Amino acid sequence: MLVWERPLALWLLGLLLIVLLRSLQRGVPAGRLLGTLRFWPAREVVGDEHERQVPPARWALLAAMGSAVLGLAGPVWQQASSRPVWRVIVDRSPSMALATETGGSRWGRALAALDDALDAQAARVFVAGDAPELQHEGQSPPEDWASLTARLEPDWPRFDRAQTVWLTDCLPTQPPVHACVVAGGGVAVPGVVARDSEWELVSDGEAEILRPATGGPLGGDVRAPGSSQLATLTRLWAESRGHRLTSESPALLVDFVGAAAEGALESQRVARDGWSLRGSVAPSAVGRPWVLAQPSGWPAVSWQPGRVDVFLLEEGLPQGDLAGLAQAFGDLLDRAVAPGPEAISAAERAGAGEGGVLGTFDDLRGEESSSNQRQLKAVFAGLAGCLGLLALALSRNGRL
Amino acid sequence: MGAAPKKPRLPAPRVKLPRDYVRRLERLVLQLAAQGERREGLGQAHLLGAGEEFIGHRPYREGEDLRRLDWGLLARSDQAFVRRTRREAAPVWSLLLDTSASMGIGSPGKLSQGAQLAGAIMAAGLRRGVRVQLKSGLGPAFSLRRGQSLGILLSHLESLEAGGAGSASPEEMLASWRPAREVGLLVVIGDCVGLGLSDLKPHQRPGRRMVMLQVLAPEELDPAAQLAGAAVHWFDPEGSEERSGRAPGEAASVYERRLESWLEGWERATRSRGIGWSVGASDVPFEKRVALALEAR
Numbered sequence: 001m002l003v004w005e006r007p008l009a010l011w012l013l014g015l016l017l018i019v020l021l022r023s024l025q026r027g028v029p030a031g032r033l034l035g036t037l038r039f040w041p042a043r044e045v046v047g048d049e050h051e052r053q054v055p056p057a058r059w060a061l062l063a064a065m066g067s068a069v070l071g072l073a074g075p076v077w078q079q080a081s082s083r084p085v086w087r088v089i090v091d092r093s094p095s096m097a098l099a100t101e102t103g104g105s106r107w108g109r110a111l112a113a114l115d116d117a118l119d120a121q122a123a124r125v126f127v128a129g130d131a132p133e134l135q136h137e138g139q140s141p142p143e144d145w146a147s148l149t150a151r152l153e154p155d156w157p158r159f160d161r162a163q164t165v166w167l168t169d170c171l172p173t174q175p176p177v178h179a180c181v182v183a184g185g186g187v188a189v190p191g192v193v194a195r196d197s198e199w200e201l202v203s204d205g206e207a208e209i210l211r212p213a214t215g216g217p218l219g220g221d222v223r224a225p226g227s228s229q230l231a232t233l234t235r236l237w238a239e240s241r242g243h244r245l246t247s248e249s250p251a252l253l254v255d256f257v258g259a260a261a262e263g264a265l266e267s268q269r270v271a272r273d274g275w276s277l278r279g280s281v282a283p284s285a286v287g288r289p290w291v292l293a294q295p296s297g298w299p300a301v302s303w304q305p306g307r308v309d310v311f312l313l314e315e316g317l318p319q320g321d322l323a324g325l326a327q328a329f330g331d332l333l334d335r336a337v338a339p340g341p342e343a344i345s346a347a348e349r350a351g352a353g354e355g356g357v358l359g360t361f362d363d364l365r366g367e368e369s370s371s372n373q374r375q376l377k378a379v380f381a382g383l384a385g386c387l388g389l390l391a392l393a394l395s396r397n398g399r400l
Numbered sequence: 401m402g403a404a405p406k407k408p409r410l411p412a413p414r415v416k417l418p419r420d421y422v423r424r425l426e427r428l429v430l431q432l433a434a435q436g437e438r439r440e441g442l443g444q445a446h447l448l449g450a451g452e453e454f455i456g457h458r459p460y461r462e463g464e465d466l467r468r469l470d471w472g473l474l475a476r477s478d479q480a481f482v483r484r485t486r487r488e489a490a491p492v493w494s495l496l497l498d499t500s501a502s503m504g505i506g507s508p509g510k511l512s513q514g515a516q517l518a519g520a521i522m523a524a525g526l527r528r529g530v531r532v533q534l535k536s537g538l539g540p541a542f543s544l545r546r547g548q549s550l551g552i553l554l555s556h557l558e559s560l561e562a563g564g565a566g567s568a569s570p571e572e573m574l575a576s577w578r579p580a581r582e583v584g585l586l587v588v589i590g591d592c593v594g595l596g597l598s599d600l601k602p603h604q605r606p607g608r609r610m611v612m613l614q615v616l617a618p619e620e621l622d623p624a625a626q627l628a629g630a631a632v633h634w635f636d637p638e639g640s641e642e643r644s645g646r647a648p649g650e651a652a653s654v655y656e657r658r659l660e661s662w663l664e665g666w667e668r669a670t671r672s673r674g675i676g677w678s679v680g681a682s683d684v685p686f687e688k689r690v691a692l693a694l695e696a697r
Binding site: 030031033035038039041042055 | 659
């Protein structure tokens with residue numbers, strides 16, 4: 001970035017501009033008298049064919065004076081890296097959009113706390129914690145980042161780096177080593193946690209209460225093709241939750257990609273919570289793993305909001321605690337389905353405390369060493385000298 | 401871009417003599433007088449009229465015309481001496497100085513240069529004892545005799561104005577004025593743009609020398625050097641003609657060829673008619689051209 005030590009000197013450029021404009025005005029062909037005019041061949045050119053012409057020597061002289069003025073103004077080049085840039089990792093989970101006891105949302109409180117913590121001159125790059133590829137440069141993140149959409153909380157340890165801020169509502173139990181934390185805080189927000197066609201689970205801020213459903217079933221359509229045991233469980237779960245099985249725009253897509261995958265590994269075991277399944281698993285890295293195949297380590301089932309991917313081609317019936325399998329898979333589906341604005345999980349509705357700030361926000365301000373600055377005065381002075389010599393040389397061959 | 405520029409005023413219509421003009425004039429006159437003495441000594445005296453006044457003797461030099469030998473002195477002293485003489489009746493030198501509008505251009509102005517030339521020739525003439533007259537318009541000529549103050553001449557020169565009231569070109573003056581029989585030197589000074597050899601011919605006569613000193617502005621002689629590629633709109637100072645162009649350029653090249661051809665024509669014509677001629681820019685020191693004019697033959 002170019003900064004000027006004496007910016008007032010730049011007004012002299014206006015003077016040079018005036019000189020240049022006057023030179024262009026004088027570029028109108030000069031009217032001269034010639035006693036021997038009869039020897040000059042008659043041409044029809046009068047006036048308009050003439051071009052404004054400023055002698056090259058005058059251009060060079062004006063350029064030299066311009067360079068001298070710029071040098072006088074004291075140009076200094078500051079490397080852009082000298083300006084502190086903070087990476088702000090934004091928690092976009094639904095809890096950030098909940099209201100607070102003082103009005104506004106936890107999102108607004110967190111942003112206010114961030115403004116207090118960071119210098120206004122500091123550059124900020126906001127990164128969506130649940131989708132790091134989404135980035136926004138500016139003083140605040142996009143408004144639509146704050147919503148009740150079922151987005152996951154950031155994988156915080158992944159962002160534990162210097163010059164990084166975690167922007168969230170609740171201080172983490174495990175504080176970061178390098179990153180700073182800005183938490184907006186907020187009290188618990190009571191409300192519906194889950195609902196099916198008969199019952200609803202309501203959080204009062206401290207405990208969850210099961211009561212007869214007061215509204216219609218939550219959720220929407222679910223698409224779950226296939227005929228495996230897990231597909232059957234999905235259909236049963238959807239029926240109990242009041243979802244309809246459909247093939248278009250589902251609230252939850254349970255995709256059994258393992259059956260069609262090529263290069264599947266053979267005879268791997270999938271097990272947790274007292275149950276096990278055997279089948280071949282296709283290598284994949286989509287979403288968050290729910291259960292891993294052994295011994296390959298590939299996720300056999302992974303999930304993300306609105307989607308569950310099953311990479312397991314079952315080779316037989318489940319073994320062990322089948323009720324545990326049904327409950328665990330049902331919990332997974334409950335977590336993955338888009339809940340709608342009324343139903344927010346109890347963990348999201350829980351109180352976020354007083355909020356606060358962790359870490360020190362010492363940045364590179366005040367550490368801008370002279371090595372990051374390049375004095376350009378000498379460059380402009382040298383340029384002015386060269387152009388001046390050029391003007392002198394040109395003026396010897398013509399007019400100035 | 402607007403229309404063509406308006407016709408400019410004459411940049412140098414008045415005569416401006418250099419500050420050191422008188423000093424340079426006196427020095428030039430002395431130099432010319434010394435050269436004249438030497439030429440007379442070599443038997444190459446010019447401008448001698450019919451009558452001669454004896455002013456002394458000097459030793460005879462080999463090769464001199466024996467008719468100038470003083471035979472009586474040779475008989476008495478047995479030494480060869482030559483008689484030194486001076487004209488008894490001083491002849492007249494007439495100068496025509498162009499004061500038309502075209503003389504008001506150039507830097508320095510052509511009229512100023514012409515006036516310096518005229519002043520120098522007239523001062524040299526007064527030194528030699530001739531009567532000098534300067535005609536710069538259609539009115540009576542300005543005359544000076546030996547013994548009259550040089551200041552009168554300078555004042556008259558500084559009163560001249562190119563294109564002013566009573567100004568005239570050489571061809572106009574030659575057409576309306578007939579020099580007296582005793583005019584031994586007729587000098588025409590100016591740019592002579594409208595002059596022709598036919599204007600000079602009627603004024604040639606035995607015993608009269610004619611000299612033509614052409615004065616042109618630097619941009620007239622070499623527009624390319626003066627303009628350095630700039631566009632220019634030319635105006636005729638004495639008419640309404642206009643031309644446009646750029647120098648150097650195609651038009652400027654044509655101009656230079658035509659001008660050169662015209663000057664070469666003058667040189668040939670004047671040489672064939674025994675008329676002294678030279679051309680020079682208005683920024684050439686007048687001493688050089690005066691000497692050239694008076695020593696040309």
